[in-house]
Amino acid sequence: MPAIEVRDLRKTFRTRRKAAGMRASLRALVRPAYQEVEAVRGITFEMEAGEVLGFIGPNGAGKSTTIKMLTGILYPTGGEARVLGLVPWEERRALAYRIGTVFGQRPQLWYHLPAVDTFRLFGKIYEMEERDLTRRISELAEAFEIRDLLEIPVRKLSLGQRMRCEVAASFLHKPQLLLLDEPSIGLDVVAKQHIRDAIRRMSRQEGVGVLLTSHDAGDLEALCKRVIIINHGQIVYRDTVSNLKRRYLTTKEVGVRFAERVPADFRMEGVEVLKVGRYGVKLRFDARRTPVERVLSGLGAWGDLVDITITDPPLETVIARIYQKAADNG
């Protein structure tokens, strides 16, 4: 059974239109004008049990509306969904016991108390046995490396430490599905790595499906096999992360240092010259049109190479390009 099945899911909000000017405001008091906003416009996808699926899109794309429908706190306007076999908006309570959620911007831990107090509270809320709870806390303390942090009031933890505790708390009741909304927001590189490692380890160990939304392409690369990109309430791209990279990460940037001075009129066929310095140049080229080896041999013709770096553009740019493309087509 798939963890999530969504077919043609739609959500339209009716919001009151605020008119400008005194007369329009007065008229709105008597007969308010409404405006329909289509937040989600018919999306269809499936997620396998135990899969880690990236669900991304720019702000206002319909991500959180979709997640709210999947957790049952929002009725759809149309379409169907099953989460762990349940219709979320009809069986919200039953579903709540089987899913875990982390909303990066809405902490669940009690701020002035040690995290272990919240863990114990959640244990009661999810009706866990005392013995299981104690064992589970100990397991999670290990997996997330938070044993020393559990007894410290949450307000005294760094953001990274706090997020580790947050995510650990969402695993407490052994959910079969985890909805992680921006779990790495605001964290530094090391802290991000920490969280990703722990999520990956736990989801593999326990076969927990994870639906991950993130602005951080690094999260996707590290955690997800597959990615769905939505924009304007519709799915604009779905594929594996590796295909995404293969198809879109075709441009490369090269930085070179030469042993001798670079002539000011440096140029090369099929390559865009970004910068010419005294001893170095910076280039960009499309690897599909200009093979890497041709670039390298071409560079050798200009002098002895001292140093060279080849980099891919960050996945963020790639995703931005996909949004752009979808916008142009739409």
Add this chain to the structure above:
Amino acid sequence: MGKYAAIFRIQLLNSLAYPLEFLGRSVMVMLFLWIFFQLWSVVYAVNGGGRMEGLRLHDTLWYFMLAETIELGRPRLAQSIAQAVKDGSIAYLLNKPFDFLLYQMSAGMGESAVRMGLVAFFGSAVTWWMVGPPPAPAGWLPALLLVLGAWMLHFCVNALIGLLAFVAEEVTPFEWIYQKLTFILGGLLIPLDFYPDWLQRAARALPFPAMLYGPARFFVQPEGALFWNTAGMQLAWMLALGSLLLLAYRGGVRRLVINGG
């Protein structure tokens, strides 16, 4: 239910995390009581001492002590519920396996337990020092029951005001009106006995006396008739306000799941 006991407990712990704030509040209570002691002393002296409307200076001060305990210890949920409604975070409380209103109630009780305990402790100390020992212990337990009833009414009104955020932009004015009404018609500042007849009658037609006056008045002169009268009022209003709250909550949630709040 174990989960609600756990919520009560964690909110209690949370409230204890701020000892300084509590100390401040307790000092404030002692100051209030001292000021009212000065005031009532003059009033009683002018009226020749003894009893006024059946109350001695001693009774009036102990009355005020308990009334302050209820007022300062009552739930203060309207703003936090309103905030949760306005910023949408109420939705994230709904996808946990507990009942939202029972959650708020348990958490509110945890907070009130700490606050009422402290106010009663410091308040009693200073009142004892000013006018002598508290009323006979025989009436304490029933008085505590009435305080609990009063607390429930305050909870219903607070939650209702908080849920008003579904339809009103700002709930502070409602909160302000409710507070002032409890001050005057609830008999916080002056026991209802001292009011003119018509005002007393008007007040008794409303829930406010059951939220302050009843428990405090019973505490200083524990008489069976007053207990049953107050408890009956509390029960009736709990039924009315509780049903209203349930309706408002259901309506709010329906609005939320259909229109996203």
